Amino acid sequence: MADLILQRLTKHCGNIDPYDIDDYTAAGGFKALTKALLLMKPQEIIDETKASKLVGRGGAAFPTGAKMQMVHDAPNNIKYVICNADEGEPGTFKDRYLMESDPYQIVESIIIAGYAVKAQKAYIYIRGEYDKAIALIKNAIERTRETGYLGKNILRQRFNFDIEVRTGAGAYICGEEFALIESLEGKSGRPRYKPPYPPIAGLWDCPTLINNVETLANLPYIVLNGGKEFRSVGTDSSSGTKLICLSGNIINKGVFEVPFGITLRDIIYSIGQGIPNDKELKMIQIGGASGSCIPPSMLDIKLDLADMRQHDLSPGSGAIIAFDNTRCVIDIVKSLLRFFAHESCGKCTPCREGNPQLYNIINDFSNGTATVDNYKALDSLTQTMQQAALCGLGQASPMPVVSTLRYFKEEYDMHLSGNCPAGICSLDGGQAK
Amino acid sequence: MVEDIIMRHGATEDKLMPILLDIQNSNERHYLKEEDLKTVSKILGIPESRVYSVVTFYSFFSLKPRGKYIIQICDNAPCIVNGAYNVIDDFRRALGIDMGQTTNDGMFTLEHSSCLGCCSHAPAARIGGELYGDLNTDRINSILSELRRQ
Numbered sequence: 001m002a003d004l005i006l007q008r009l010t011k012h013c014g015n016i017d018p019y020d021i022d023d024y025t026a027a028g029g030f031k032a033l034t035k036a037l038l039l040m041k042p043q044e045i046i047d048e049t050k051a052s053k054l055v056g057r058g059g060a061a062f063p064t065g066a067k068m069q070m071v072h073d074a075p076n077n078i079k080y081v082i083c084n085a086d087e088g089e090p091g092t093f094k095d096r097y098l099m100e101s102d103p104y105q106i107v108e109s110i111i112i113a114g115y116a117v118k119a120q121k122a123y124i125y126i127r128g129e130y131d132k133a134i135a136l137i138k139n140a141i142e143r144t145r146e147t148g149y150l151g152k153n154i155l156r157q158r159f160n161f162d163i164e165v166r167t168g169a170g171a172y173i174c175g176e177e178f179a180l181i182e183s184l185e186g187k188s189g190r191p192r193y194k195p196p197y198p199p200i201a202g203l204w205d206c207p208t209l210i211n212n213v214e215t216l217a218n219l220p221y222i223v224l225n226g227g228k229e230f231r232s233v234g235t236d237s238s239s240g241t242k243l244i245c246l247s248g249n250i251i252n253k254g255v256f257e258v259p260f261g262i263t264l265r266d267i268i269y270s271i272g273q274g275i276p277n278d279k280e281l282k283m284i285q286i287g288g289a290s291g292s293c294i295p296p297s298m299l300d301i302k303l304d305l306a307d308m309r310q311h312d313l314s315p316g317s318g319a320i321i322a323f324d325n326t327r328c329v330i331d332i333v334k335s336l337l338r339f340f341a342h343e344s345c346g347k348c349t350p351c352r353e354g355n356p357q358l359y360n361i362i363n364d365f366s367n368g369t370a371t372v373d374n375y376k377a378l379d380s381l382t383q384t385m386q387q388a389a390l391c392g393l394g395q396a397s398p399m400p401v402v403s404t405l406r407y408f409k410e411e412y413d414m415h416l417s418g419n420c421p422a423g424i425c426s427l428d429g430g431q432a433k
Numbered sequence: 434m435v436e437d438i439i440m441r442h443g444a445t446e447d448k449l450m451p452i453l454l455d456i457q458n459s460n461e462r463h464y465l466k467e468e469d470l471k472t473v474s475k476i477l478g479i480p481e482s483r484v485y486s487v488v489t490f491y492s493f494f495s496l497k498p499r500g501k502y503i504i505q506i507c508d509n510a511p512c513i514v515n516g517a518y519n520v521i522d523d524f525r526r527a528l529g530i531d532m533g534q535t536t537n538d539g540m541f542t543l544e545h546s547s548c549l550g551c552c553s554h555a556p557a558a559r560i561g562g563e564l565y566g567d568l569n570t571d572r573i574n575s576i577l578s579e580l581r582r583q
Contacts, residue, residue: 088548089548092552093553129549129550169491184447248510248552253553332513336510345490
């Protein structure tokens with residue numbers, strides 16, 4: 001267990017008063033910022049980030065150093081940093097944990113990112129449901145400004161920078177980078193067509209570095225210890241640590257910082273301590289609501305981008321939801337699709353129409369009116385959405401259907417023949433209610 | 434009052450959401466009135482149609498009066514497998530209303546919510562901007578009577 005859990009990003013969590021800037025400073029806070037501003041050129045920070053092989057922790061795993069380089073090299077004078085704290089992926093609560101337990105670290109990380117890409121202003125877009133995180137980050141920004149780490153000529157350098165908090169209003173889609181940018185500009189959160197990507201033309205068409213909270217939180221460590229040391233933990237394809245969020249039918253729920261490379265079995269049975277109430281594990285979903293659903297026979301797969309990719313998996317946001325053997329796969333997939341049908345922004349047809357249609361078909365399985373032909377419809381719908389949807393929401397939302405059809409096909413077949421093994425679906429031809 | 438809120442934020446297009454959120458929060462019944470939207474549209478120089486489209490896009494905004502306390506119950510998978518449907522039933526029974534409705538005394542509105550990030554204490558709800566986890570029948574009844582007393 002000892003080497004299963006590490007404390008790089010979470011080392012202050014629970015050990016300092018999240019309101020108190022002096023607590024943070026006494027624990028070594030702002031050392032990385034001071035080193036960055038006084039001893040490093042922006043390009044050196046980017047070079048160390050590239051050397052660290054850090055990739056985005058929000059789900060897409062894009063190389064962070066490469067993204068920073070694009071923003072740094074973009075010719076505009078006005079550039080922005082956006083910290084994406086619109087953590088809406090169901091089953092994900094790691095960014096909330098980071099913001100509520102160590103908000104100053106996030107503020108420091110954003111300033112380092114701003115210095116590295118030569119931006120003047122940052123926004124942190126926090127989802128509206130996170131009342132406590134919003135209050136703590138606002139407080140941290142004010143205290144940091146009073147101390148002189150934000151504002152004009154920070155540490156007497158020719159570097160002016162400030163951070164503004166913006167809050168979401170209950171739209172899951174705003175976690176998508178361009179939807180978030182549209183929302184910041186005062187519009188409905190609908191993704192834009194790409195390219196150009198945000199590093200070239202983001203907020204108000206200016207070069208914009210947009211990163212997830214956890215991604216940015218790695219920067220102080222990289223600045224202080226270097227990219228090479230960063231890679232001392234993790235695997236060849238996945239360096240550093242990952243925050244995972246354990247929830248569902250599991251004994252030890254919560255956020256845990258783990259090194260890349262441990263197995264899913266370690267996560268479920270050592271860290272998560274297994275399944276409660278003497279039940280057995282039936283399925284886990286990895287990466288959030290649009291993640292793959294896999295059976296216990298696949299628990300030897302490692303939390304590792306390359307190993308997971310071989311199995312068509314991704315760590316995604318770090319959410320890992322366990323389901324015990326009293327749960328019905330069809331019922332779970334139905335609830336996920338209801339969510340996506342509600343959260344689709346409506347801009348592109350594959351997602352706007354595809355998600356409700358997927359829901360309708362899965363609903364037919366759950367009320368006993370599905371036929372064998374529905375398999376063909378599911379196949380064609382999911383492929384259309386994966387290939388033709390505009391953004392990650394519509395491309396990824398079929399994943400629970402695709403993966404359960406691959407690994408839990410017998411449950412679909414049983415529902416076709418009028419039998420819900422968990423006894424949850426009504427199978428009454430849609431008569432109930 | 435709406436004018437004050439706008440001036441405090443600054444009358445620029447990008448402040449539309451924070452302005453609307455503040456106006457709604459300052460209303461006891463947590464909703465946006467038609468005349469508020471018209472004022473915002475006029476001062477910010479944004480067409481009424483676009484203000485309306487933003488208001489109807491984000492699920493936090495309401496054009497109908499709601500209760501003093503909005504009870505947002507999470508119904509995502511981690512909460513469902515820990516009893517979210519029972520939580521919904523308990524609230525409906527205790528308040529005598531359905532999801533989306535407001536009690537006659539104007540105290541409570543029941544709403545579905547997306548994941549509240551409270552999965553380690555599922556099932557969870559957000560009530561009046563506060564998170565409540567590990568919900569069960571007893572806890573729900575005591576939360577409601579506590580709020581009624583306030």
